[in-house]
Amino acid sequence: MNTTWSRYLLVVALCALTTLLALPLRGWLDLANIVMLFLLLVFVVAVRLGRGPAVLTAFLSVIAFDVFFVHPYLSLGVDDAQYLVTFAVMLAVGLIASHQAAQLVARTEEAKAREHAIQTEKLRASLLSSISHDLRTPLTSLVGMADSLADPRAGLPVEVGEKAGIIRDQAHAMHRMVSNLLDMARLQSGRVAMNLQWQPLEEIVGSSVRLLEDVLSARRLDIDLPADLPLIRFDAVLMERVLCNLLENAAKYSPPDAVIRLAARTRDGRLEVSVCNTGSMFPAERPEQVFDLFARGLQEPAVAGTGIGLAVCRAIIAAHAGTIVAENRDQQACVIFTLPLGTPPSVEGE
Amino acid sequence: MSMGEPRVVVVEDEPQIRRFVSDAVRKEGCIVVEAGTARAGFDAVAAGGVQLVVLDLGLPDINGIDFIRELRIWSGMPILILSARAAEQDKIAALDAGADDYLTKPFGVGELLARLRVLLRRHAQGIEATPLHRFGGVEVDLAHHWVKRDDIEVRLTQLEFRLLVVLLANAGKVLTHRHLMHQVWGPGRAEQEHYVRIYVGRLRQKLERDPTQPRHILTETGVGYRFQP
Numbered sequence: 165m166n167t168t169w170s171r172y173l174l175v176v177a178l179c180a181l182t183t184l185l186a187l188p189l190r191g192w193l194d195l196a197n198i199v200m201l202f203l204l205l206v207f208v209v210a211v212r213l214g215r216g217p218a219v220l221t222a223f224l225s226v227i228a229f230d231v232f233f234v235h236p237y238l239s240l241g242v243d244d245a246q247y248l249v250t251f252a253v254m255l256a257v258g259l260i261a262s263h264q265a266a267q268l269v270a271r272t273e274e275a276k277a278r279e280h281a282i283q284t285e286k287l288r289a290s291l292l293s294s295i296s297h298d299l300r301t302p303l304t305s306l307v308g309m310a311d312s313l314a315d316p317r318a319g320l321p322v323e324v325g326e327k328a329g330i331i332r333d334q335a336h337a338m339h340r341m342v343s344n345l346l347d348m349a350r351l352q353s354g355r356v357a358m359n360l361q362w363q364p365l366e367e368i369v370g371s372s373v374r375l376l377e378d379v380l381s382a383r384r385l386d387i388d389l390p391a392d393l394p395l396i397r398f399d400a401v402l403m404e405r406v407l408c409n410l411l412e413n414a415a416k417y418s419p420p421d422a423v424i425r426l427a428a429r430t431r432d433g434r435l436e437v438s439v440c441n442t443g444s445m446f447p448a449e450r451p452e453q454v455f456d457l458f459a460r461g462l463q464e465p466a467v468a469g470t471g472i473g474l475a476v477c478r479a480i481i482a483a484h485a486g487t488i489v490a491e492n493r494d495q496q497a498c499v500i501f502t503l504p505l506g507t508p509p510s511v512e513g514e
Numbered sequence: 515m516s517m518g519e520p521r522v523v524v525v526e527d528e529p530q531i532r533r534f535v536s537d538a539v540r541k542e543g544c545i546v547v548e549a550g551t552a553r554a555g556f557d558a559v560a561a562g563g564v565q566l567v568v569l570d571l572g573l574p575d576i577n578g579i580d581f582i583r584e585l586r587i588w589s590g591m592p593i594l595i596l597s598a599r600a601a602e603q604d605k606i607a608a609l610d611a612g613a614d615d616y617l618t619k620p621f622g623v624g625e626l627l628a629r630l631r632v633l634l635r636r637h638a639q640g641i642e643a644t645p646l647h648r649f650g651g652v653e654v655d656l657a658h659h660w661v662k663r664d665d666i667e668v669r670l671t672q673l674e675f676r677l678l679v680v681l682l683a684n685a686g687k688v689l690t691h692r693h694l695m696h697q698v699w700g701p702g703r704a705e706q707e708h709y710v711r712i713y714v715g716r717l718r719q720k721l722e723r724d725p726t727q728p729r730h731i732l733t734e735t736g737v738g739y740r741f742q743p
Contacts, residue, residue: 305528308620311623359602370733404735514671
């Protein structure tokens with residue numbers, strides 16, 4: 165409040181000062197030019213101090229002009245009625261100028277804030293991409309070199325080759341983790357550019373399974389996709405990450421002989437996709453906890469560490485206006501997500 | 515230049531990655547020229563006798579896309595890109611500029627060599643195009659317009675057949691959605707890329723043993739498709 169009052173006091177002082185400076189010029193300058201001096205003051209105050217002080221300046225200027233420059237001096241009365249027009253115009257111009265100037269200042273500040281936000285976002289994006297590059301480079305060398313050693317043609321003892329294969333698979337797993345962390349950072353910044361396209365779910369099911377070949381090849385995988393599923397609008401790269409995370413989790417937290425099931429169907433205007441595994445369960449109480457980032461305090465050690473993968477799934481599904489839940493059904497641990505069906509584009513026959 | 519030992523230029527600025535890629539390509543029976551910068555890579559390719567380039571997209575000195583465009587001015591040799599995930603637009607730009615295929619880091623040696631073999635074979639065949647193609651129990655005679663799967667004739671619509679022709683003619687090459695749309699449906703339909711996805715789905719239903727886990731008509735997520743014989 166203090167600063168507000170001091171601004172208004174400053175305005176009064178400025179009006180007095182302007183009057184004092186203009187007084188000696190009273191005989192020399194045309195009154196129209198004196199008016200200009202006061203309007204200049206209104207404008208400067210509007211830019212520097214904001215709208216309220218500028219409005220006060222406009223009123224004070226009119227009074228000062230009347231009292232000190234218009235006959236009779238030192239009185240609010242006027243001899244010549246045409247000065248009433250001058251007062252009115254002066255007040256109007258002062259008010260409009262103060263309004264415009266104040267808006268200009270506000271817009272400039274907004275633009276500055278926006279510019280700052282853009283710079284921060286750019287910095288964040290370039291930081292993310294350089295971290296991503298720095299983490300991926302050694303992992304690429306690790307995967308490649310371990311894979312070279314794991315090749316039977318490398319002529320190494322079988323046991324050494326097997327260990328090299330494990331190093332390769334672990335480096336792959338680490339890369340998936342790193343990708344999840346980076347995706348999470350991108351999604352949380354809220355500025356992920358989504359590439360939404362109408363496409364069949366089948367495509368990313370195939371590509372996800374292919375990406376996870378080293379994890380899934382030894383597992384029993386059961387895929388149930390109706391042939392007549394409609395096209396769905398989604399970002400393929402992000403949705404592939406959802407399926408990969410769900411399939412990888414299903415494999416990671418179930419015994420080797422468990423069955424992993426991926427199924428899809430349409431229901432109540434939505435696509436429903438479920439990834440289930442036998443042989444392990446989610447904690448019975450509050451299974452939705454598994455979606456929390458770095459879920460901690462879970463009673464059952466078997467699900468510790470699922471945090472980042474499922475949190476990324478939830479963020480991606482939410483960005484698609486979908487829902488995702490974890491539940492135990494028919495002795496299976498299931499994650500079920502839905503996506504809106506919408507109206508796919510038409511396809512002409514041949 | 516002997517046809518038995520293809521010459522391959524590996525352009526990658528990270529020495530450890532360059533090393534394992536070069537070692538693997540060398541074991542495959544190729545002569546490898548290593549380059550740590552785009553400039554050095556370009557000089558190595560310009561020296562002549564090179565059959566294939568493995569190119570990292572993130573080189574410090576020259577933009578990978580510019581490298582591809584420069585090379586495509588005078589050579590049609592296969593270009594295999596090494597690129598990061600989450601860079602789909604870069605991959606599409608590289609493919610549009612004339613690259614043939616890409617590997618997303620990190621990748622295994624087996625995958626690298628499989629891609630390399632397909633590209634080298636296709637390049638060596640050159641213009642000796644054959645109308646007969648075989649893959650995974652499927653036989654195609656492009657000259658007589660028939661397709662058989664496990665010796666049973668498969669009926670394809672005109673568009674399905676045209677799509678198959680383009681895929682077969684570009685084995686090992688990643689084809690973007692837009693490119694396929696243009697090749698099969700003609701120009702001016704860029705807004706209708708879902709056609710490509712639907713027709714690829716139909717081809718898979720008719721030709722792949724398990725359409726949900728295709729072995730030959732592969733999806734390159736966010737980019738396009740690749741036919742793997």
